Amino acid sequence: MIVMIMNYHLICLLQVCIARTAAEQRVKSLKELSWTKANALLSTAYGQKALHSVDTGAMYVMQLLDHYLPPVGPQPEPTGEIVLATADPALHTVQTVGRLSAVAARRVWANLAYKINELRSSGIEFDVRRYIAALLAALHLANVTNQQHQKEKEEEGKGTQNIAEPAPATSAPPASQPSAPSTATIVKTTPEGKSDISEKSKQ
Incomplete structure (x- = not known):
């Protein structure tokens, strides 16, 4: 029983070693392929x-x-030649x-x-630590100020765009303007209309 367990562990270990070797070989081949492609591109x-x-x-x-x-x-001195x-x-x-x-x-x-x-x-x-902290704080402040400046520019651009657009013209007539007379009113004011009205009243 112990021999079987040891054999099983040995087989698992061999499988792990084989898989690791295959993975390393695959990575190496991919690196070589990428390097070859890079050299081919740089040769153009x-x-x-x-x-x-x-x-x-x-x-x-x-x-x-x-x-x-x-x-x-x-x-x-720099080690090695380029x-x-x-x-x-x-x-x-x-x-x-x-x-x-x-x-x-x-x-x-x-x-x-x-x-x-x-x-x-x-x-x-x-104090180097204080100097680095102050430098980082200054960089952060510059970044925040730059973002705020860009935001204000965008808001100004939106405001000028709204001002440039003309207001829509209203088509409704003003309230003080008198409306056009109706057809019945026009007929009543004519002489023929007045005679018809007088005849009807006599009858």
Whole structure:
């Protein structure tokens, strides 16, 4: 009985391992297929334009970082070389964006730490938590103000649209205007009508 239970557990374990291996192989094949499709798209004319835009944008961003966030202290050298766009366009794009984001993050934190040390050396205490809380509060206030401004603009636009529409004209005649006389009244006022009335009264 114990042997049968052990065999059953071994069979279940083997099935789980086989299913896991098949799932990993499927994920790997899907990744390879997606990577191949990405390279095929980036090899087209539009893909080459997009790659050129990524490289140009990365160069401009690096210039802006050097101007506004210059390197402070020793900076770690970038590890590894970026693959050429002609060899693997998708990998070239991923490496370019990844290196740019890593450099930007290092510059931001290095400059922030340098400013904090400057303030502390000047005798000014600087609380990073309060600074971040105040920054988040300012961003939230700016977002709320922007939403309120857009809402007021929409209301103003609706008001001007209602004013521009003309009021519907009323077709009913005014109360002071006399109504047209009836046919019987017109007949009575004529000479023939008066003679007929006098004859009827004599009879």
